[in-house]
Amino acid sequence: MYRLYEFSSSGNCYKLRLAMAQLNVPFERVEKNITQGETRHADFLAINPNGRIPVLVTPDGRVLPESNAALWYLARDSQLMPDDAFEQAQVLQWMFFEQYNHEPNIATSRYWLHVLGEAEKYAQGLKEKQQKGYEALAIMELHLQRQDFFVGTDYSIADIALFAYTHVADQGGFSLKDYPSIRAWLTRVKAEPGFVSMVA
Amino acid sequence: MYRLYEFSSSGNCYKLRLAMAQLNVPFERVEKNITQGETRHADFLAINPNGRIPVLVTPDGRVLPESNAALWYLARDSQLMPDDAFEQAQVLQWMFFEQYNHEPNIATSRYWLHVLGEAEKYAQGLKEKQQKGYEALAIMELHLQRQDFFVGTDYSIADIALFAYTHVADQGGFSLKDYPSIRAWLTRVKAEPGFVSMVA
Numbered sequence: 001m002y003r004l005y006e007f008s009s010s011g012n013c014y015k016l017r018l019a020m021a022q023l024n025v026p027f028e029r030v031e032k033n034i035t036q037g038e039t040r041h042a043d044f045l046a047i048n049p050n051g052r053i054p055v056l057v058t059p060d061g062r063v064l065p066e067s068n069a070a071l072w073y074l075a076r077d078s079q080l081m082p083d084d085a086f087e088q089a090q091v092l093q094w095m096f097f098e099q100y101n102h103e104p105n106i107a108t109s110r111y112w113l114h115v116l117g118e119a120e121k122y123a124q125g126l127k128e129k130q131q132k133g134y135e136a137l138a139i140m141e142l143h144l145q146r147q148d149f150f151v152g153t154d155y156s157i158a159d160i161a162l163f164a165y166t167h168v169a170d171q172g173g174f175s176l177k178d179y180p181s182i183r184a185w186l187t188r189v190k191a192e193p194g195f196v197s198m199v200a
Numbered sequence: 201m202y203r204l205y206e207f208s209s210s211g212n213c214y215k216l217r218l219a220m221a222q223l224n225v226p227f228e229r230v231e232k233n234i235t236q237g238e239t240r241h242a243d244f245l246a247i248n249p250n251g252r253i254p255v256l257v258t259p260d261g262r263v264l265p266e267s268n269a270a271l272w273y274l275a276r277d278s279q280l281m282p283d284d285a286f287e288q289a290q291v292l293q294w295m296f297f298e299q300y301n302h303e304p305n306i307a308t309s310r311y312w313l314h315v316l317g318e319a320e321k322y323a324q325g326l327k328e329k330q331q332k333g334y335e336a337l338a339i340m341e342l343h344l345q346r347q348d349f350f351v352g353t354d355y356s357i358a359d360i361a362l363f364a365y366t367h368v369a370d371q372g373g374f375s376l377k378d379y380p381s382i383r384a385w386l387t388r389v390k391a392e393p394g395f396v397s398m399v400a
């Protein structure tokens with residue numbers, strides 16, 4: 001059985017729980033509380049020297065860090081991955097966008113505000129991340145004005161990767177009021193077969 | 201023919217020039233000077249709304265932003281990509297590491313110091329990025345103590361992605377003096393068939 005080392009409040013970990021639910025892949029969960037530094041202990045660093053979750057462990061014991069790499073591995077040759085090679089590259093394009101432009105701003109703001117509850121301590125950082133986070137949302141809005149899902153015509157792991165922190169962006173201080181196409185897309189994602197919510 | 205929109209001082213763009221040289225893929229280069237805001241002009245935003253380079257355009261006109269997504273597309277089914285699906289996921293693991301832990305620290309420091317020459321203006325930011333950049337280098341060093349290339353036994357696009365800014369880390373104020381395994385790996389990469397240097 002797959003094993004998922006995760007922190008249940010983490011959107012990066014939720015990506016894998018959602019994909020495995022939709023792919024009917026059974027897995028066990030091992031909670032590591034990042035607010036208590038549990039991913040920086042020696043036992044966990046032996047699994048992932050980068051000290052980050054999620055880490056996916058395959059049934060035969062191979063270890064895969066990085067949420068979007070693990071998403072790609074789970075979804076290859078499935079209905080969550082396009083068949084066409086160029087569309088597969090576009091899936092990666094949006095997943096790299098997610099990790100570079102979206103997650104460091106929206107997820108980090110949410111971590112400071114919602115998980116740690118430290119608005120004052122991180123006031124300056126939050127201000128900078130607000131601007132960059134809204135820039136990422138604007139790019140998503142523009143794209144979703146033209147199509148229902150991020151790549152091609154079908155739901156894929158690109159949608160899962162971007163859904164994870166977008167649907168809880170309010171917990172990071174971001175309003176989606178001016179992003180109607182994003183809101184409509186969130187509704188479409190939630191209607192996908194096998195959808196499970198983040199709080200499980 | 202492929203077209204590469206690029207800024208010739210950018211390591212992200214160099215990744216694609218190096219891969220295309222090693223794959224014998226002909227391409228034309230279109231320079232966009234990011235220090236002059238040329239990727240924020242309307243004509244370029246029509247190509248990539250994210251306003252970033254590189255952008256790879258295929259011979260039939262399809263547009264692919266994100267350096268590592270374009271690397272993946274070019275290298276699929278080639279000698280720069282492992283055959284095994286799990287190793288392909290490990291290639292992605294290291295490319296996501298590169299964009300999350302390495303590039304925002306080492307490449308951004310290099311941009312401020314070497315491209316813009318603005319050490320004083322960015323003094324505080326440089327200090328923060330020094331620490332995180334060295335953390336990324338420490339993870340690479342640990343990994344390269346055990347193996348010659350990042351994934352499996354062979355050179356792949358994971359090495360290209362990490363080589364791009366590591367081999368010019370000194371331009372971002374990083375010393376590789378205490379990273380002998382990284383230095384040996386840089387030498388191995390430079391010895392690969394078809395290697396081309398960043399300044400072309």
